[in-house]
Amino acid sequence: MVGSLMYLTASRPDLVFVVCMCARYQASPTKKYLEALKRVFRYLRGTINWGLWYPKDTAMALTAYADADHAGCQDTRRKAEYIAMSGCCAQILWMRSHLTDYGFAFNKIPLYCDNRNYQLADIFTKALSRERFEFLFPRLGMKSMSSETLKRLQEGEEE
Structure with missing residues (x-):
């Protein structure tokens, strides 16, 4: 299953x-x-x-979203965000390398962390309330x- x-x-x-x-x-x-x-x-x-x-005539773009889980601790918040973004950067480099093998070139890949873009990363990293899920769902494309x-x-x- x-x-x-x-x-x-x-x-x-x-x-x-x-x-x-x-x-x-x-x-x-x-x-x-x-x-x-x-x-x-x-x-x-x-x-x-x-x-x-995936419409056939649209350009393909690669955008990354990172989500830091600092469990509400304001003292370690910035460090947790840097660690989350660092891990995300490693994934971006891996994905860019593989996409290059298929003929796709990406020079600039935007990386959004936490409070930007409606916190879209939450849908991939957290159990959400129905209301929050239904808010983010349409933004997945x-x-x-x-x-x-x-x-x-x-x-x-x-x-």
Whole structure:
């Protein structure tokens, strides 16, 4: 079940956090773990048509988001942010290297940390309230892939 969900994270960034959390417990699953997985599949049933849309004529951009978890400690906040951004930079360099192999060149990759861009990184790194999730979800660039929407998108209409 977790492997299937991991496959989906390539086109469903809304699943990244929960799938990573579930993957941590697959070595010794409990009833609570199985209930969480079932809840993910129920969520998928209700959002079956959603996914990332990559129009063929748009430029590809790479943007990075880092999230520092300093557990509310104001004394170590700045250090935690630097550590989070440092780890993110390592991932950016790795990704840029691999994308170069596929013919994509990125010289400037913006990196946003915490309080910028609606804290979009929160959707990948934290368990969020329904209200917060629903606020951030549309900002992921996902669209409904129902047959009507796909037809409009292919014809160039905005949804």
